[in-house]
Amino acid sequence: MRKVAVVGIGHGKFGVRSDASLRELAFEAVKACLDDSGLTLKDVDSMVTGIAGDEFALGLQPSAQVHDYIGFHPKPNYRVEGACATGSIALRTGLMNVASGLADVVLVVGVEKMTEVPTSIATEIMGKAGDAIWEYPFGTTFPGYYAMIANAHMAEYGTTEEQLAMVSVKNHYYGSLNPYAQMQKAIDLQKALTSFTVAYPLKLYDCSLITDGAAAVIIASEERAKRISKKPVWIVGSGLATDTLRLGDRKSLTSILAAREAAKTAYKMAGVGPSNIDVATVHDCFTIAEIIAYEDLGFCEKGEGGKLIAAKETYVGGRIPVNVDGGLKSKGHPIGATGVSMTVEITKQLRGEAGERQVKNAEIGLAHNVGGTGQVVAVHIFRRE
């Protein structure tokens, strides 16, 4: 396998983007990414697009809209999809292209325009990312699935609603420092705890947002990367694993087993372990998901995730800073874009360009991206020179 590095990053503003369409959102990120890399599209061999939902895009083959709008014909592009893990699966597909020698320079775009449909429809589309036949008849929603995971975790390990709220307070704090974040406002514990219940025990501030947005990266082979970038960030580990579609069929409701499996693969490939990670972005679609991610990635023991956030160990300066870009919770979660946005943040951190949110001397970073209710998980590990 050839070595592959991230050589360009671009991020659009996340939020309710009633000013722009899917293709226009993607253009913003692609333009920023080209500017960052110093390349033009003529230098790029092929493209992979991550868009999770035809139902949000209101049309089949939404990646063609993006590809056409940036004028990338006749070069290759296709779309990949894995619910909320779509962005990281797009990155992995780009990685496969370059590592195999099929291409030297690949553009990876992640984009979603979720507010094109009303909230109740968006809630339905997301709810059907579980089992549309056997779970959705019980009115399941995404907060509903994670609420069931939360109740199981609380019953087994004594995790508390306060600990869940602490994740939200942290991520809102870092979101307030990220100009691309949807919510740029710090909150206190009281505000999180007194917000209305979305799916018991999860409250408004336990839930990520319905978001429009795009992110893009350019990745390149070793030879090209060294010529393109002074600070290439190497993709040294990529793990992808899967589990059952239905939550009820899982061996564990208190762990995302696919995340454990994907992390194992990624750590092995990178030749590092959890204690080597300097900074991480994890899939905090709900606060409980971040707590479980700490455990699944080995940042703490099983059942100790609540204590890790209570001890503020996942803040900058703590043992393992997590989601210091605001996470899905505060930065927003345009589902197809999220995994690519995580890659942008880790690249910034490893280049030392994260400003106020910078983790000092970060050398190794990790991105953990969960699709469905844990049905598919991608974990990537990045390293600077």
Place this chain on the structure above:
Amino acid sequence: MDLKHFTLNISQTKVNRFVDELAAGRFMATSCKKCGKKYYPPQADCPDCMASDMEWKQISQEGTLVTFTKIHVPPEHFAVRQPLMPFSSIQFEPCPIGILEVEGGLKIMGWIPKMDVKKIKVGMKMKASSFTLPDGKLTIVMEPI
């Protein structure tokens, strides 16, 4: 009966009989004739054997609650529009749901209509039964035993 009477969305499947049995109050799994593995929800095919020779078997309706929630912000099919409600264009009466583990680790999802969500506990013993909704559709409800 059409599976859509249960699923809301999908009408065409090889396991329609599930709904007819549910209408008669029976919870049915399919079982692989070759390896004996049971599937609930029922499957027409056994991925362990890559075989499609299945038989229907009635399963226990009693078991242990493995988790639960109460969804206050519903998806489209369950939403009744009421523009006067704060923070939302939706007003409806939410109902808890849960997952019940019955014989052999099989899991039944159902509504828990008669309980205050704060009194529901993981590990409770419950029984699932079929329930006909006012519009004739079928669903599953659970209550403590």
